[in-house]
Amino acid sequence: xxxxxxxxxxxxxxxxxxxxxxxxxxxxxxxxxxxxxxxxxxxxxxxxxxxxxxxxxxxxxxxxxxxxxxxxxxxxxxxxxxxxxxxxxxxxxxxxxxxxxxxxxxxxxxxxxxxxxxxxxxxxxxxxxxxxxxxxxxxxxxxxxxxxxxxxxxxxxxxxxxxxxxxxxxxxxxxxxxxxxxxxxxxxxxxxxxxxxxxxxxxxxxxxxxxxxxxxxxxxxxxxxxxxxxxxxxxxxxxxxxxxxxxxxxxxxxxxxxxxxxxxxxxxxxxxxxxxxxxxxxxxxx
Numbered sequence: 643x644x645x646x647x648x649x650x651x652x653x654x655x656x657x658x659x660x661x662x663x664x665x666x667x668x669x670x671x672x673x674x675x676x677x678x679x680x681x682x683x684x685x686x687x688x689x690x691x692x693x694x695x696x697x698x699x700x701x702x703x704x705x706x707x708x709x710x711x712x713x714x715x716x717x718x719x720x721x722x723x724x725x726x727x728x729x730x731x732x733x734x735x736x737x738x739x740x741x742x743x744x745x746x747x748x749x750x751x752x753x754x755x756x757x758x759x760x761x762x763x764x765x766x767x768x769x770x771x772x773x774x775x776x777x778x779x780x781x782x783x784x785x786x787x788x789x790x791x792x793x794x795x796x797x798x799x800x801x802x803x804x805x806x807x808x809x810x811x812x813x814x815x816x817x818x819x820x821x822x823x824x825x826x827x828x829x830x831x832x833x834x835x836x837x838x839x840x841x842x843x844x845x846x847x848x849x850x851x852x853x854x855x856x857x858x859x860x861x862x863x864x865x866x867x868x869x870x871x872x873x874x875x876x877x878x879x880x881x882x883x884x885x886x887x888x889x890x891x892x893x894x895x896x897x898x899x900x901x902x903x904x905x906x907x908x909x910x911x912x913x914x915x916x917x918x919x920x921x922x923x924x925x926x927x928x
Contacts, residue, residue: 645718647901649718651902659734661729663726668806669720669807670715670806670807672808673713674711696716699712706801706802707853721815748779751768753883767886782888785890790830790867791835793845793863793864794825794865796861796862797859810852812824812849827845875890903918903921
C-alpha cells in the first residue's frame, strides 16, 4: 500500500512542480556473509516480501564491485533528489504567494476562542514540521525524539556503472557524470553538526571494501535525522492545545513514509480518515 502510493505520488508531484527529482533504480545488495544470503532466501518465501526481494545472483553483475557471498536484487527501489525537490517546492510556494521566510517566535503565538493567532494571522491549526528543531519547541519538546547525526561522501568513480544503487556496509548511489553519494553513518552522541574526519575515513574504508576501483572524494556532508526510539513517526495534536499539531519523527525513511502520512494526517484533520494509532502522539505519556 505504501509503495503503491509512492509510485504514483512522486511522478505526479514532478508534473505538478515542473521538475525532475524522482529516480526509480535497481538496488543491488551485496551480502557480507553466508548468513545474510540465507536470511534473504528465507524472506523471499514470505508473501509479505515477495514484491521487494528479487533473485539471488551468484556473481557481481557490475564490474569493479567485489562479491564474496552473492548478490540480492531489491525491487521497487530508487531515490529522491531532496535538494531539487525542496528548491522546486520553494519556487512553487513563492509563485503561489504562500511562503513566508521568517524565524518563528513561539512567544508571539496566542490562543483565542479555539483558534491560534500569530502576529497578524489567525488559524484553526498550526502544524509544526521542524525536524530535529522540535527539541526547542516549548509545546512539543516532551516528545521522545532523538537527533541522530549522519554523514555521507560525494565521490567520483570513473569506471563504475551508473545504472544501479549498490550496497554492502555502505551504499553508493549514482548521481550521473561519474559522481556517487556514499553513506551513511549513524551517530547517537555528537557535539556539532559538521562533518568529522574520523567518519570520512570510515566511509572511505567501507567504499574501498565494496568496490575494487580508484575513487576521489569531492565532498563530505553531515545532516541530522529526527529519529524516534520506537521507529514510528510523531503525528497528532497537542494534548492541552488542540490548535497545535506536529508532523515529525520520520527518521531515515522520510522520503518513503512522509508523503503517505502527510496525506493521512491532512485527511484526518478534515475528518476524512483515521490516523494510524502507531504514529499518533497519544501513545506518548506527557
